[in-house]
Amino acid sequence: MFTDSTRAVFDGKNFGTVATLNADGSPHTSVVWVRLDGDDVLFSTLRGRKKDRNLARDQRVSITVVDHENPYHYVEVRGSVTIQDDPAGELIQELSQKYFGKPWKHDEGRIIVRISPEHVYERGAH
Amino acid sequence: MFTDSTRAVFDGKNFGTVATLNADGSPHTSVVWVRLDGDDVLFSTLRGRKKDRNLARDQRVSITVVDHENPYHYVEVRGSVTIQDDPAGELIQELSQKYFGKPWKHDEGRIIVRISPEHVYERGAH
Numbered sequence: 001m002f003t004d005s006t007r008a009v010f011d012g013k014n015f016g017t018v019a020t021l022n023a024d025g026s027p028h029t030s031v032v033w034v035r036l037d038g039d040d041v042l043f044s045t046l047r048g049r050k051k052d053r054n055l056a057r058d059q060r061v062s063i064t065v066v067d068h069e070n071p072y073h074y075v076e077v078r079g080s081v082t083i084q085d086d087p088a089g090e091l092i093q094e095l096s097q098k099y100f101g102k103p104w105k106h107d108e109g110r111i112i113v114r115i116s117p118e119h120v121y122e123r124g125a126h
Numbered sequence: 127m128f129t130d131s132t133r134a135v136f137d138g139k140n141f142g143t144v145a146t147l148n149a150d151g152s153p154h155t156s157v158v159w160v161r162l163d164g165d166d167v168l169f170s171t172l173r174g175r176k177k178d179r180n181l182a183r184d185q186r187v188s189i190t191v192v193d194h195e196n197p198y199h200y201v202e203v204r205g206s207v208t209i210q211d212d213p214a215g216e217l218i219q220e221l222s223q224k225y226f227g228k229p230w231k232h233d234e235g236r237i238i239v240r241i242s243p244e245h246v247y248e249r250g251a252h
Contacts, residue, residue, distance in 0.1 A: 015197045017190045019145035019153035026210035027153045029190040031200050031249075064143045064155040068197075071141045074157050123157075 001039040001115055005125040009035045009067050010073045013099050016043065016065040020054035028054060033095040034065060040114050041077055044092040049107035061115055073124035079117040086110040095109055127165040127243055131251040135193050135201045136162045139225050140156055142191040144169065146180035154180060159221040160191060166240050167203055170218040173235035181207055199250035205243040212236040 002010075016034040019027045028050060029076040032043040041063060055061070059080040067073040085124045086092070096104035128136075142160040145153045154176060158169040167189060171177050181187070185206040193199040212218070215236040222230035 017155060019155050019188065021151070021153060025147070025151055026186040027147060029143060029145050029155070029188040029202055030198070031190060031192060049149070060152040062145065062153040062155040064157060066141060066143070066157060068194075071157070071194075073193065076155055078152065078154070083131070107251040112204075118248035125158060 001120060002036070003122065003125075005073075006075050006120060006122050007036060009065050009073065009122075010034060010041070012067065012069070014065050014068050016063045018043065018051065018061055018063040020051050020061055021058045022054060023057065032063075033061070033099050035098065036092075037114070040116055042091060043113050044086065044089075044095060044110060045113060046107065047111055051113070052083070052111060055113065057084060063115065067124075070124065076119075076121040077115060077117045078119040079115045082114050082116070084112050084114070086112045101119060103121075127246060128162070129248065129251075131199075132201050132229045132246065132248050133162060135191050135199065136160055136167070138193065138195070140191050140194050142169065142189045144187055144189040146177050146187055147184045148180060150184065158189075160189070161221060161224065163240070166242055168217060168241075169239050170212065170215075170221060170236060172233065173237055173241060177239070178209070179205050179252065180239060181209060181239065193250075196250065200248075201244075202247040203241060203243045204245040208240050208242070210238050210240070212238045231243065
């Protein structure tokens with residue numbers, strides 16, 4: 001599903017902006033840390049956050065990840081999510097090391113959001 | 127509506143990710159150049175692009191702009207858009223100078239998308 005240059009965008013310390021749907025169907029966007037797991041895209045959030053409340057109603061998302069070194073190179077992934085609890089915060093700890101180089105504070109209610117891509121669009125690859 | 131630090135994010139060479147709604151109500155995201163005009167957010171696109179087709183059906187958007195110097199600092203603006211033709215490409219030329227330092231190629235069908243903010247959320251300001 002992903003080309004090498006698409007994978008490189010996800011493997012770098014690049015931020016994603018994820019769009020979910022509010023109760024009235026309007027879009028919401030926020031910034032997330034991401035990584036790939038095979039051909040799925042993973043990010044972490046907390047139970048009760050707007051993203052989580054939105055995804056409980058409607059599982060459809062779009063995420064765009066921009067290459068920090070070359071912002072004209074970006075990837076959009078659209079698909080639906082599944083959510084699992086992450087009580088030990090394994091994903092957020094891993095992402096914190098990737099982006100931040102240090103552990104994340106422990107917080108309650110961590111979840112893993114897994115996007116199964118249905119559509120991948122890449123622009124600006126070399 | 128905007129604080130000084132919010133304005134600074136828009137005034138910098140920072141990219142926005144804008145979410146619009148597809149025909150089936152699912153979200154679409156893509157990367158845009160932006161600037162403020164008073165308390166409105168402006169970006170440029172072309173007639174017939176997915177963003178334009180989506181906005182013709184549903185005017186609701188969410189845009190997140192990330193501070194390139196500090197990606198933990200970002201702003202989300204939600205609101206509705208109005209669209210006007212920009213046959214001379216005035217906005218794209220201005221944005222090309224801002225981000226690129228050189229003129230944009232002339233292309234037909236340029237439009238200006240104006241977001242009237244209804245909700246502004248800023249995270250990570252100093």
